[in-house]
Amino acid sequence: MPRERWKLYDHAASVLVEHWDVNRHLRDIKVNADFIGEEDKKELLRRIAFNMQSAPEGLAGNFIHKDVLRNEIEEYFKDRYKTEPEKATIIARSMIDQFRKRNFILCLYGADFFGFIHRTFLEYFCASAIVEKFEIV
Secondary structure, eight states, rough: SSSSHHHHHHHHHHHHHHHHHHHHHHHTTTTTOOOOOOHHHHHHHHHHHHHHHTSTGGGGGOEHHHHHHHHHHHHHHHHHOOOOOOHHHHHHHHHHHHHHTTTTTTOSSSSSSEEESHHHHHHHHHHHHHHHHHHHH
């Protein structure tokens, strides 16, 4: 492993989100969301990871309830792009489906919970969220 492992994880994350064509999938179901870019995808993964790690389970937590996950994505699009609630819900459901079935970054932990398929991605995205919070200030 390189001395600065975060660069390796950053590259892997970039490859994952670059090949994650959520816009094409949304067009297939007649939802125009061409505004969703690579940084939006990374920001969502950072928010999800931070949410998991700041839950009551703390650092042991690698799961998020499907309703909390959906709400996190919906709120992101409503806040950032002023997306109507109905459209934000469609986008969130589609993205969750793609997280699990197409790019395999999240997996289903039973009927109602999702988690990162590999803990390394959870830790990378959570750390990235923390770094971002300090860089904005």
